[in-house]
Amino acid sequence: MKSGKRQKKLGLLLVNATLLLLVLLWTIPTLGIFVSSFRNREKIANTGWWRVFPYRDWQMVREIDIQNSGLDPDGVMEIEGATGTFEEFRAGVETPDGKRITWIGNKRLGRVEVQEQVWTIDWDFTLDNYKQVLGGQDFEFKKPDGTVQIVPGDNMSSAFMNSLAVAIPSTAIPILIAAFAAYAFAWMKFPGRRWMFILIVALLVVPLQIALVPILRDYKALNLNGTFLAIWLAHTGFGLALATYLLYNYISGLPRDILESAFIDGASHFTVFTRLVLPLSVPALASFAIFQFLWVWNDYLVALIFLGGNPEFELVTQRMAAIVGSRGSEWHLLTAGAFVSMALPLLVFFSMQRFFVRGLLAGSVKG
């Protein structure tokens, strides 16, 4: 009995340890970007972000006077028990008692440091990266050698507003249209009802790539390209099949007697829909809304094609991709920008996780 208990405990420990390892693996990539977005530009470019955790670093204990020590930098030298050439001392040579001798600077005017390893931590955080990526101005950086470098910032805040203007209607419009259609499928009789629904089921998995070339032609003919309306309609078209399907599943399951008694009281379909069905379907509407919002906010391809020609309407994903393309090593902009672009979806995700999971379980498969 006792050994069984111990085995159980050991098993739990093993489970927890493996899971912890996996969770760490999944979290560290995001953590790296998050931490880096608060470190200044110099530090991101020259040291690893994991320096926010305690690490051992060499620190100077004292300095050795080269002039009076009689050292010959051109040959093999011995300093405090460490031997090596000038080049080796430049990289640092360790002494038998765990210290390190490092030659800093050139042969004549340099200095020699005796260093010891100490535990240290780099917690020097700043909000400058966020200001630079949102502000849209140029910024000056002082390099260690005193020269000043001018680095342009980026204007993510305008892209953020554009993304909002695209994402909110692109979420609300398909939901409204799909809810009307789902109601009709569930509570009205009309010719072609079954065939229309079969079409919706068939369109669930159709890849949106199939539509891009013809729709772009239509938009050019209608002079719609590069407008908000163009991209709202596109997102509506690509999200509508799934929305109708999911909402139909929910609305057709609403209790029949509530609706029937409303009809007996003389309510029209429109009234029943707006006063009864919509409020009752809030959970289903919310879970699809989260999906569609995340999908539209994070979309890159549809925006690239239907808004691509209009730089004024650039969205956060396009802006970020553009920074990756043109300034891929400016990590202070990329890390802060990535978090600006993630802030809203993460907020939505965490505040409405329950609805999101429910939506997933209802069978959300997007074509």
Place this chain on the structure above:
Amino acid sequence: MNQASSKGTQDKSVAGEILSFIGRVILAVSIPLIAFYVLYLGFLFLRDSDAPREVITLVAIVWGVGGVGLLYWVFNNLVERLPDVWRGRLLPFVFVGPAMAILSWYLAIPTLRTFWISLFDRDGPPEELSLFQQLASDSFVGLSNYIAVFTEELMLEAFRNNLMWIIIGSTLSVVFGLLIAVLADRSSFEKTAKSLIFLPMAISFVGASIIWNFIYEYRPIGQTQIGLLNSIVTSFGGTPQAWPQWVAILPWNNLFLIVIVIWLQAGFSMVLFSAALKGIPEELMEAARMDGATEIQIFFRIMVPYIRGTIISVWTTIVIFTLKIFDVVWVMTGGQFGTHVIATQFYRQSFTNRNSGFGSAIAIVLLIAVIPVMIYNLKQFREQEAF
């Protein structure tokens, strides 16, 4: 009550009938006209205005969302004004019509149009001609775009890579999702663990590409590595690499991109598996334990068969998803270094090379690839006799 009054007036005054008919017609014409005019003004404002971005955004949201609601309200009002018989016939189409119209315009008809375009050369069918004249024109090339799709070197590379994406990406997403779901179910911190694994689902592919670019960041030997992977590799004495661009190990450098999608999708499969696992009756597992089954046996003999349906549907979903993968590759490598996939080739051919015939042929190949799933969905739908 409407019915009663209309019956009552039937034989009373013809003039009243005509007046109300005219009134209905005027309303029927004027309400949509006013509504369309207001919407059109909003559209012009959005297209041409120099107002501050906040104002434009707000107007865009109100105009877009309010406009759709307004249209439904207007059409519903119109139909309600019609005689009863017509109202009953037309109202369902007011409700279902817009959805079907948009779906037809954006997905159903484009499949046919894209197929048609794929039979022509780079400029597509000459639109000023009739369909039969288009067939006879010089731009008609028959199936030669499809022959090119299956013979061009970059396309073959894309097919090979997509196959890797589908096989490795979807399988590992399912395996990790299942592993995490099983572990989380028995662990002491189930909720936290699941939230953290699930979190990448909220991150865009572009964001994820930046996150992983930072992990793969490469500095020449001798400099401090600021990328996590190269830092680990060099601390064990290895040579730093620019991992996704490492062409020496072609095609395995694709794995460094596939990892990103596994990272994003494991949370999705975990949530579905987790819910399915909770549906396994506890007695079943207890009985197996009493019979002396080990946990590993329980996993393979009871859990996996029990949730087989969920595993298949999750796996298919991720297969379709990886089939269309685009953003990650486009942002990380742009398809260079032997990393092209079908969707990046589609984009390159359709929009960079402006070869719409070739691009459309690729899109049709993507469509054909999902047809088995489509048939499966339709079969499932027919089996639910509820409709």
